[in-house]
Amino acid sequence: MPGFYRKKRRKVGPSKNDEKVLRGRQAEAETRAAGTLSSRFPGARALSVRLSIVSPQGVVLDEREVSLGADDPFQIDIDCPGRCGSGNFDFSDFVSEALERREESGQVEASCGEPLYGGGPDLCGCVARCEFSAEFAAS
Numbered sequence: 001m002p003g004f005y006r007k008k009r010r011k012v013g014p015s016k017n018d019e020k021v022l023r024g025r026q027a028e029a030e031t032r033a034a035g036t037l038s039s040r041f042p043g044a045r046a047l048s049v050r051l052s053i054v055s056p057q058g059v060v061l062d063e064r065e066v067s068l069g070a071d072d073p074f075q076i077d078i079d080c081p082g083r084c085g086s087g088n089f090d091f092s093d094f095v096s097e098a099l100e101r102r103e104e105s106g107q108v109e110a111s112c113g114e115p116l117y118g119g120g121p122d123l124c125g126c127v128a129r130c131e132f133s134a135e136f137a138a139s
C-alpha cells in the first residue's frame, strides 16, 4: 500500500527577488514622475529638509538632513524605523504645497499608523517631524 504522499506545492506568485526588483523599478518610476525641484517649482533653487523620527517612548530613532539642488528629483520620504517594520512617511505633498505658495520654511509632524509587526492591537505610533527651508530665486 502506497504511503500517503503529499506533493510539494510550488510557490505561486512572484519570488522575493522579483518583488524586490519590481519595488526598485517602481521607486525609479516614481522618482522620474516626481520631477526635479526646479521643474516642479520654477524659481526654487535649493531645498533642505530635516527629518527626525521619535518612538512613542521618546527615543530618537532616525535623524537626517536632505539637501536638494535645482536638478535633484523632488521626493521627500523616509521609512519608519519603528516596530511596525513597514511604515513610511511621505512629506512630498506637504512640502510641494508649501513650495507652490513660495513658502520658505515650514514644518509638519505625522505619526505612523501601521500596526506593530507580529500583530496585536497597538499601532506603531512613531512620530516623524519634517522641517524644511527653501531658497527661491528673486523674481
Ligand SMILES: [Zn+2]
Binding pocket: 080, 081, 082, 083, 084, 085, 086, 087, 088, 112, 113, 114, 124, 125, 126
Ligand atoms: Zn511605524
